[in-house]
Amino acid sequence: MGKKLTLNVDGKELTKKDLKERFDKYNAMYFDGKLGKCQFFWMSPYGGTFGKYALWQNKRGVISNIGVGRNVYWTEDTLRELLVHEMIHMYTRTIEGVRFDGVLGHGRRFRSHCKRLKRDYGLIITKHGKNFKLKDKTFKKPQLWEKILFWLIDR
Numbered sequence: 001m002g003k004k005l006t007l008n009v010d011g012k013e014l015t016k017k018d019l020k021e022r023f024d025k026y027n028a029m030y031f032d033g034k035l036g037k038c039q040f041f042w043m044s045p046y047g048g049t050f051g052k053y054a055l056w057q058n059k060r061g062v063i064s065n066i067g068v069g070r071n072v073y074w075t076e077d078t079l080r081e082l083l084v085h086e087m088i089h090m091y092t093r094t095i096e097g098v099r100f101d102g103v104l105g106h107g108r109r110f111r112s113h114c115k116r117l118k119r120d121y122g123l124i125i126t127k128h129g130k131n132f133k134l135k136d137k138t139f140k141k142p143q144l145w146e147k148i149l150f151w152l153i154d155r
């Protein structure tokens, strides 16, 4: 199908494979390598969302997915914050088995991981991507045709 989408990070174009490499590295560094398999998806280039964690059911079972926003100026640091943020959601959900952790999943368990990462590694993870910058702040909700086109391009 169409050309593979990439993500511009510090002027470099990253693929999903590059995200996976970072995921594996951060899993080993910050989560004792306990996190399982994860897939990645690109989010709408029109949206105001930085990222998302979702568990999807398919034929082979339940699998974790991390979505990365495309309407964002990414740097290696903000991308790490985003990935680790979503990985905390993955950890509380799949390793600790917490189904509900406060509003948008940023409750007690989530915050305790933020504290741990700050204490042990000096890594600051915010709840809503405080330092992230949207490329287009006048974004609109994508129309259905835009969603379909985006889905076709990214297959």
Ligand SMILES: [Zn+2]
Residues within 6 Å of the ligand: 085, 089, 104, 105, 106, 127
């Ligand atoms: Zn979150």
